[in-house]
Amino acid sequence: MKDIRVARRYAAALFGVARRDDILDSVAHDLTLISRFVAEVPYLRAVLMQPLVSDARKNKVVDDAFGDRVTATSLNFLKLLIRKRREDLIDECVREFRLLVSQHYNVVEATLYSAIPLTDEQSEGLARSLERMTGKTVLLEKALDPDIIGGVIIRLGDTVIDGSVRGRLQRLEQQLLGAQSLGGIG
Template identity: 35%
Template sequence: MSETSHHPRFDLASERVGTIYAKALYGAADAAGSLDVVVEELASLVHDVLDKHPLLANAVVSPRITHDERLQILDKAFAGRMSPTLLTFLKVLSGHNRLYCLREIQRAFHLLVGEKRGRVDVKVTSAQPLSEQSFASVSARLRETLGKDVEVLTSVNPALIGGLIVRIGDTVIDGSVAHQLENIRHQTLSAAAQQAKDALERFTTSET
């Protein structure tokens, strides 16, 4: 859902709100025995509905629409097409004027479910799209190394030249060719600086 001037917010604040509501949704879905369904539905709601239908996305967050009007929109759009657990949750969000945080909630919910299930989300960036074989090989290596199930999210950055950047939570493993070249450049500059320093010290010593 795109951010509008009607709902200015800081990303950090939205992330915190997302985490709070994600925990509430997890408890409700787990208690109802519909966790798997809610995981899929919430992801589809964000990526397949709101991303592709901006008019609907704007409608559910517009301050010009009352809570009662939003409830009618939600029922018309999703009643009978969505699990009661998620639909009720959306109505609660509407009542608290938090529907604009759906993206953050979905992201936090996805991470929370993965954590509960022992799954780790790993972001892999490569210079070119990974082939199916490379993707399978990277995924298998990560599962073996971490000892957990992993969900690999890929992205492409041609500036890397080659190799991979792997991000696991706050940990970044930079194995890209660009990073290696930068290290070589720094090492070369450091070596040249040290040689110049040594030469200067020899010169000043000989002069004394």
């Protein structure tokens, strides 16, 4: 929990600078690129996360990897995390920064899980319903999960709307077990 608070402070500071300099979208794009590279390039991740590697070496690796790909603000932010020995917070900082950008633009991200692919009309209809419900623009990401059997599960921030067959069966099971323990079935 403490690390999330620290990441939130770093992200808020970066957000303030990016907004002041009118480069919010560029920095958001940069952080996505940085996060993806750190996740997908084992050498980069190993160097950044290794406490025995000097800051100078880490900064050199960061310059080589991102120097001509990201804004100076994003590069300096990454170097600040290195200097403060907070490289382990890169992913959390990116997540928190994205949340701040989404709030700034009145946008919310949602993930729609379904057992089978939905048509564009179905997805758009669900997105419109979520927009009416939240009062925000909804960016809907779709994912397949055959384990839900049928229906959909929507993850909207910290809220989960479970309209899946699997969820209904689980709730029915809980009701039956509850009734049985009360002596109602048996």
